[in-house]
Amino acid sequence: MAVLERPVPAKFWLPQLEPFDGLKNLQDHLNTFKTTLGLQQSPDEIMCRSFPTTLRWAGREWFTRLPTSSIDNFEQLSSAFLCHFVGGQRPKRPADHLLTVKQGERETLRSYVKRFTQETLEVDDADDKVQLTTFKAALKSKEFVISLAKNPPRKMAEMLLKAQKYMNARTHWQPS
Incomplete structure (x- = not known):
């Protein structure tokens, strides 16, 4: 059966993916x-018809240019999909890339935490340690740093929580 001819099942729900x-x-x-669609045991044709709903900008543009x-x-x-976009993907960086991420002299802790977190997403296999x-x-x-030395976090999630608490405490203590 052709992809566009397959009727959408009555109980089908479209996944909400980023x-x-x-x-x-x-x-x-x-x-x-x-x-996600495998959980619904979706037929191949429904997967094809659903996929473009998970695309935007360059992804949607690519899909609309596919010949009918x-x-x-x-x-x-x-x-x-993979063949078209694989060239535009940045390869993951090695874990030692995180050594280049430093808090700037006048950079706030909030800004540094956000930037560091973004950089960890670019790194392959960066464990908690x-x-x-x-x-x-x-x-x-x-x-x-002194507050961390008193009670060192063992996981990065703990570190981020401590940083958040520290930032919140500093915000409340500073004069308006």
């Missing part, structure tokens, strides 16, 4: 989509 915009991890997007009736199954669509070590090594606030 749209792929051409910049995010395409393999992760594809895997998340397949897993050029896709027969989801494997074909997946392959075309690497993240903790590199994060602490680049801190400029001596007060915060």
Whole structure:
């Protein structure tokens, strides 16, 4: 049966996924989509018809330029998607990249936390110990470093929570 001729099942629900915009991890997007629709045991044709709803900007533009009736199954669509966008994906960086992320002299802790967190998303295989070590090594606030030494976090999530509490306490103590 042709992709566009397959009726949508009555109990089908469209997954609410973060749209792929051409910049995010395409393999992760594809895997998340397949897993989510796999839970509904969606036929191949429905997967093909649903996939463009998870695309925006460059992703949607690519899809709309596909020749009509050029896709027969989801494997074909997946392959075309990967082939088109794989060149635009930045390769993951090694864990030692985090050593280059340092808090600027006048940078707020809030800004540094946000930037460091973004950078960890670009790194392949950065475990908690690497993240903790590199994060602490680049801190400029001596007060915060001293507070961490008293009760050191063991996980990066703990570190981020401590940073949030420290930032909140500093906000409340400063005069308006």
